[in-house]
Amino acid sequence: QVQLQESGPGLVKASETLSLTCSVSGYLISSGYYYGWIRQPPGKGLEWIGTIYHRGTTSYNPSLKSRVTMSVDTSKNQFYLNLRSVTVADTAVYYCARDLDCGSATCPFEYWGQGSQVTVS
Amino acid sequence: IVLTQSPGTLSFSPGERATLSCRASQSVSSTSLGWYQQKPGQAPRLLIYGASSRAIGTPDRFSGSGSGTDFTLTINTLEPEDFAVYFCQHYGSSLTLTFGPGTKVDF
Numbered sequence: 001q002v003q004l005q006e007s008g009p010g011l012v013k014a015s016e017t018l019s020l021t022c023s024v025s026g027y028l029i030s031s032g033y034y035y036g037w038i039r040q041p042p043g044k045g046l047e048w049i050g051t052i053y054h055r056g057t058t059s060y061n062p063s064l065k066s067r068v069t070m071s072v073d074t075s076k077n078q079f080y081l082n083l084r085s086v087t088v089a090d091t092a093v094y095y096c097a098r099d100l101d102c103g104s105a106t107c108p109f110e111y112w113g114q115g116s117q118v119t120v121s
Numbered sequence: 122i123v124l125t126q127s128p129g130t131l132s133f134s135p136g137e138r139a140t141l142s143c144r145a146s147q148s149v150s151s152t153s154l155g156w157y158q159q160k161p162g163q164a165p166r167l168l169i170y171g172a173s174s175r176a177i178g179t180p181d182r183f184s185g186s187g188s189g190t191d192f193t194l195t196i197n198t199l200e201p202e203d204f205a206v207y208f209c210q211h212y213g214s215s216l217t218l219t220f221g222p223g224t225k226v227d228f
Contacts, residue, residue, distance in 0.1 A: 022178065023139070028143050030192075034216070038165075038220075043187055045163065045208065045220055045221070045222045045223045046157075046159075046208055046210075046220040046223075048218040048219065048220065051218070052181075057216075059215065059216035059217060061217075074148060081141075093162055093164075094203055097164075100167065100170060100176065102152075102174075103152075104152050104153065104160050104171075104212075104214075105214050105215075105216070105218050106153070106209055106212040106214060106217070106218070107166075107170070107212060108155035108157075108167055108170045108174065108218075109167060110167050110177075112164035112165060113164065114163075114164055115164055
C-alpha cells in the first residue's frame, strides 16, 4: 500500500526558508508517477504548490514559483519542498501527494499524506 | 484557468440527492477535471477523475458529469458520512493544477 508522510519543522520564522520532506513507502519513486505539494491555510481551500517527476522535472504554481524549489532523492525514496522568504500568509497545512495513472499527461492526486501543520511567526 | 464553485454551502438531509457545480473560466477538456472530498482534519480524497470516472473505492452513489465549462458532482441518497467539503480540480496538460474554492455539504 502506497503511503506518504510529511515531516519538518512546525514553526518557521518569517523571512526564513520552510523545508519539508515527504517520505514514500509501498512504492519506489524511481518507478514513476508524479509527486506534488499542496497546502491549505487555516479554514481555506487547497492551493497547489508544485509537482515533480522522479527524474526531476518540475512544475510550479506561477504565484509561488519565485520562492519554491522541489527536489527528489530516489535513494531515500523521498522528495522535498523548500519555500523561501516565508511570511505569515504561508501558514498552512502542507500535504504531499502522488498522482494517479489516469492516462493523461497530467493527473489528479490519488495518494496523500496526512498533512503537516506549518506556522510562520 | 479559474474554477468557481457556488454556493459555498449547501444544506441537505440524509437520503436526499445533492448536485454540486464547478464552472471553469474557459473551456477545459473533460479528461482534466476531478473532484475531491475532504472531511475535517483529514487529507482530501480523490472521488472522480476525467469528469466522470470513479476513483478506486468511490461508492457508486457518487457520479460526475459535464463538459466545456460546466461540471457537476452528484451524490445520490446522501449518507451521513457524505457531509464534507468537495473541491473540483483542473489538471492541465502542462503539469499545472488548479483547485476550486470548495462547496460544503452540510445538514
